[in-house]
Amino acid sequence: MVHFMYILETKNLTKKFEKMTAVDNLNLQIKEGEIFGLLGPNGAGKTTTLLMLVTLKPPTTGTATINGFDIVKQPDKVRKSIGIVFQDPSSDEILTGYENLKLHGWLYDMPDELREDRIREVLTLVDLTDRMNDRVKKYSGGMRRRLELARGLMHHPKVLFLDEPTLGLDPQSREHIWTYIENLAKEKNMTIIITTHYMDEADKLCDRLAIIDHGKIVVLGSPEQLKKDVGGDIIRLKAQTLDLDALKKLPYVKEISPCDGEVCLTVEDANIHLQEILKVVGKIDSVEIRSPTLDDVFLHYTGRAIREDTPEGSWAEKAMTASAKK
């Protein structure tokens, strides 16, 4: 019996398109039962990574193993070990929810009895039992997502991939989906890999996450650890003029960076030092202290902010891959 240390491991996984490297020598190790996040702005290479892992796109170089199987050499065995919920709708609208699930059972060659049992099980899990005989066309966006989540689980995959699971959903549906995902990880000990560009989603769900930018891992760790590594709290100052030189001399001010036309300081024990800081900077219009978020982590490591409010996000990423194909 071979024991695999990691349920998923990538080895220099790389995808090059003609003019750009979408994924650049990615090395990841993911343990069984983890909820792992790939966080990054649109076009960072998250979806491309995912499509390679689920064997839909071949890597240019490098490879990965899932459940001990190589994604390049044993794609069939990899496919049996995984489930995926795609970013765009992938259920048939003209069929009912139940029929979509039945179709999935057939595609995965499940015995009839098991298939019907599982359909009942997953429908209960996502609260869609009473709507199972309605056509998917009549579902709301959140319901459709839940159906697709249920479908991804039906064959009890070892690893479940979720590509932007709550993209375009209203806040209430997002909370719902999050609860389902958390329960799954707990109850089924399933390894879940999520790509997202929502900071709050990554923060809430993930045991560990990798922040990806330009196809490379910028930093990897638990959300708590990453926020701690920023090195203090964030003080945000709004003012006409600031005495930056004086600020730089203070030993506990770790970082000074512009944010949205204002200035953000990373400060150790901000509560204690606030008064001193306000004394040296001069006249200010407003001040705000908060604990760091993953947004600050991203800013800290890349010098840029992730924009959370880009509804056309998936589109931009697609357009990029589309133009890269030509």
Added chain:
Amino acid sequence: MSEIKGIYALWYRETKVFLRERSRVISSIINPLLWLLIIGGGLGSAVSFSGVNFQTFIYPGILIQTALFSSVFFGVYIVWDKKIDFMKEVLVAPMRRTSVFVGKILGGSTDTLLQILILFVIGFVLMAGGIMPGLQLTPFSILVSLAFLLMATMGLVSVGLIIGSQMESPEGFQLIMSFLVFPLFFLSGALFPITNLPGWLAPFIFFNPMTYAVDGIRGVMLGVSKFSLLFDFALICLFALVMILIGTYAFKKMKL
């Protein structure tokens, strides 16, 4: 064994979807009726070929027209499956791409043959009503015609899938209509006899596989044909085989 269930799944989906989309079923009845009654009736008042009236003459051609339009577009519609992520959901399942292709062909052929069956019923009614005298709808002629139509359909669905697997967006639909579907239809002898063609036109007609399907069906239904039945059938089978082979290859290479 595992592949069979997957193929069945794809067939089931296509057939269910077809039967639920009433607009497609209705247009598959109306379109040929318009051709038979208006073009057939209008032109038929002035011309007749091979000893039968024009409507009767073009009936085999209209059968092929239905197969042509429905099959090619069925195939090309995988662009939609690709546009939403339905295609990915199928391709990420543990089944071979060849099986996915087979499932698609069977689904498309079922859709098309269901429409053909409706056309047979229309043929019967028009024959019994005296509008298409001379049409021989016998068990033998229907069976042979079905064999021709099945082969043509499988080849044509493959053509559609080959094009669809290479397309990235549905914007090219109109081009396919103008440069593929209409020429294949008009150059098949569906609407005129192919015995005394002008020299420049003949090569196009004889290069078109649909010509042999029309000729074969016309042979058994009207007793008029240019080639022998076996020759016609051999050529349409060859067409189906080649297209299925190319299609399987195109599907394996399909990028998402």
